[in-house]
Amino acid sequence: MGGMHILIVGASGHVGTLLAETLSASHHVSGLLRREPEETVAHAPIVVPDWVDHPEKVAEALRGQNSGHGPVDAVIAALGGWYVDGPMLERGLQSFDSDWESHLRAHFAACQVSTALAGARGQDSTGSPAGGGSPGRGPAAGRLTHLALNGVASIEACVGSGAISVFGAAQEMLIRVAAAESEAVNFRELKILAPVAGDDRNDLTGGVETVSICAVAAAVVRILAHPTAEQTVTSIHAF
Ligand SMILES: NC(=O)c1ccc[n+]([C@@H]2O[C@H](COP(=O)([O-])OP(=O)(O)OC[C@H]3O[C@@H](n4cnc5c(N)ncnc54)[C@H](OP(=O)(O)O)[C@@H]3O)[C@@H](O)[C@H]2O)c1
Numbered sequence: 015m016g017g018m019h020i021l022i023v024g025a026s027g028h029v030g031t032l033l034a035e036t037l038s039a040s041h042h043v044s045g046l047l048r049r050e051p052e053e054t055v056a057h058a059p060i061v062v063p064d065w066v067d068h069p070e071k072v073a074e075a076l077r078g079q080n081s082g083h084g085p086v087d088a089v090i091a092a093l094g095g096w097y098v099d100g101p102m103l104e105r106g107l108q109s110f111d112s113d114w115e116s117h118l119r120a121h122f123a124a125c126q127v128s129t130a131l132a133g134a135r136g137q138d139s140t141g142s143p144a145g146g147g148s149p150g151r152g153p154a155a156g157r158l159t160h161l162a163l164n165g166v167a168s169i170e171a172c173v174g175s176g177a178i179s180v181f182g183a184a185q186e187m188l189i190r191v192a193a194a195e196s197e198a199v200n201f202r203e204l205k206i207l208a209p210v211a212g213d214d215r216n217d218l219t220g221g222v223e224t225v226s227i228c229a230v231a232a233a234v235v236r237i238l239a240h241p242t243a244e245q246t247v248t249s250i251h252a253f
Pocket of ligand 1: 023024025026027028029030047048049066091092093094095096115116117120163164165166206207208209210211213216
């Protein structure tokens with residue numbers, strides 16, 4: 015399969031950073047960020063501080079910074095984060111609101127980014143109709159694929175990470191509704207049901223098995239290559 019133009023939303027996070035390093039060997043990877051990266055990154059940074067509130071700005075920013083690489087073929091939403099703390103109800107409403115903002119609200123906005131970019135796929139770098147596709151690269155013509163990452167908290171009531179379970183479960187339905195309603199985007203979800211290797215925030219005591227970023231990247235590429243052959247929601251486990 016030819017190289018795709020992949021936009022990683024959440025490119026500053028643990029999984030987003032590692033996915034950019036892995037996927038950039040075979041694909042052009044842009045990374046959507048809220049602030050300038052402080053270190054060298056494996057993606058072309060697209061900095062839009064308020065992209066959540068203004069998802070329509072992302073297509074314009076991409077046109078300005080990345081025009082040589084054609085339209086975005088796929089978006090990976092690697093948003094959210096993880097903690098283990100006290101009981102959800104004791105952490106209070108402020109904490110619940112903050113988790114809604116970093117998880118479900120951010121994923122909603124990422125879906126809006128993909129919808130806007132799907133519209134931009136039919137236009138060239140000047141904003142004019144392109145006449146379809148980008149010769150010599152990737153899948154170009156056809157629907158954009160949006161792949162949202164999710165974790166084990168979306169299917170288990172995780173003690174100490176309760177709000178992440180609540181919003182993770184809702185995130186699956188967000189993607190299912192978007193998939194049912196969209197005529198321009200293949201909305202898909204990949205549930206990673208084990209800690210991703212190398213994330214120091216994960217408690218691996220007791221022999222918890224991890225999943226390698228290579229295994230995550232392989233699942234991502236398989237879904238992006240044949241989105242319509244896949245279920246709306248796919249899971250991978252530790253191995
Ligand atoms: N890490 C793991 O072991 C693991 C395991 C299984 C599944 N996953 C899944 O992988 C995905 C990413 O997890 P991660 O561990 O990489 O998370 P992470 O390291 O905590 O990164 C979170 C990302 O989300 C962004 N973000 C946070 N709050 C935001 C907000 N309010 N608005 C916009 N962006 C916001 C952050 O951007 P800023 O830098 O701008 O804050 C950052 O890029 C999640 O879906 C998670 O369920 C991770």
